[in-house]
Amino acid sequence: MSRVLVPCHVKGTVALQVGDVRTSQGRPGVLVIDVTFPSVAPFELQEIVFKNYYTAFLTIRVRQHTSTHTPAKWVTCLRDYCLMPDPHSEEGAQEYVSLFKHQSPSMTFPKWLSHPVPCEQPTPLLEGLPDPSRVSSEVQQMWALTEMIRASHTSTRIGRFDVDGCYDLNLLSYT
Amino acid sequence: MAAVEKRRQAVAQATSFTDSGRPVVSRAAATAESEEDFLRQAGVTEMLRAALLKVLEARPEEPIAFLAHYFENMGLRSPANGGAGEPPGQLLLQQQRLGRALWHLRLAHHSQRTAFNNNVGVAYECLSASGRKKKPGLDGRTYSELLKRICRDGEAPEEVVAPLLRKIQCRDHEAVPLAVFRAGMLTCFVLLEFVARAGALYRLLEDPGLAVADRRLGQAVLDTLEGALQSSDDTAPARYLEAGSRLGPDSLALAMDRALVARRPSAPMTREEFLEKAAALFIAKVKPVG
DSSP states (O other): OOOOOOOOEEOOOEEEOSSOOOBTTBOOSEEEOOEEOTTOOOOOOOEEEEEOSSOOEEEEEEEEOSSSSSOOEEEEEEEEEESOSSTTSSTTTTOEEEEEGGGSSSOOOTTOSSOOOOSOOOOOOOTTOOOHHHHHHHHHHHHHHHHHHHHOOOOOOOOOOOBTTBOOGGGSOOO | OHHHHHHHHHHHHHHHHTTTTOOHHHHHHHHHHHHHHHHHHTTHHHHHHHHHHHHHHHOOSSHHHHHHHHHHHHHHHSTTTTOSSOOOOHHHHHHHHHHHHHHHHTSSOTTSHHHHHHHHHHHHHHHHOOOSSOOSSOBHHHHHHHHHHHHHHTTOOHHHHHHHHHHHOOOTTSBOOHHHHHHHHHHHHHHHHHHHHHHHHHHHHBOTTTSSBOHHHHHHHHHHHHHHHOOOSOOHHHHHHHHHHHTSHHHHHHHHHHHHHHSOOOSOBOHHHHHHHHHHHHHTTSOOOO
């Protein structure tokens, strides 16, 4: 079967960065490349080919429409796929990369007719559970405050001479 | 106040003497110099410098309001307060001292440890100052009163803080050393923050319609926290990693999920009960005075 190129439109890269990180050699961090498939009939994507240029990890997310009624969802096909084993070395820095359909566990690509199974879904929780990340945040702060108090203690004694709370003269020792 | 007025008159008189016959420039110079002198003699320069240092140390969110309270507090300290009439009674003096000590203690958050410790020192001195009938030093009764007041102002329910007070209070007649005072203050303020976090946690757990929390959820979260606080004698990093994993969102979600599945619903847990139980976990780790 011969390979057919799917016409697509690759938008310019958008850098996601915190703060104002800009070095003379480029911009480290996360860069996002949008690829759209304007007005193309449904197709089965088999392979993605590109040439790497100093990207260490690649994540591919796909937005697909399963039917006309449900809203489009974003699905992650590939997460943190390693292109460079050591980001500080040259290996893999300028290689040609081919990604095949079978490499992504869920195999969801735009406008497939089959029903997708997203590769990541947290274990289905009972409805009505409080938000675990916020609960976790509060509990962790409480833990930290308690640990801090446990660690800080003064060795200064107040100098009591009582026996079990009682100052009865008969109980005090004569030493 | 009277002393200040007199000084101002003296300065005015000095300038009027130099008035006649002198050239204008030197009169302006003399006035400028006397103004600076006046400020220095009145103690204003020193007072402003101290005020600015306090602002820098405390880094309050509202510096102007902070300064307003600061100067208001200074006014309380001046001898003019209660000068002409009867001197304020012992009780009033005591209340004033407590109020001032409280004000100092609140200047910096306990996490700003250096500033907090400085303020604790000042508060200690303020409370230890000898009055006419009072011997120098901080007595246990004043210390206990201060602790209760801090907790009350911090809006922590009495039943919640009572176990802590029992642990760290001193006997009425005992003399409280600075180290004990400092530890007590730190523990108190940290407990208040702990209780505030516990309150926020309860709000997350409570059913929005019923305004109470499912007992199974509350107990599951408290049990998880208690488990993370169990001290194994591992080295600190290992203990922190273990606690971190136990208290992560996934682990907590699992614990809550299991609790709902395993047990049948029962009477809900009120906010007071939750706070008491949570505070008990904290207080268990506090070293008692003795």
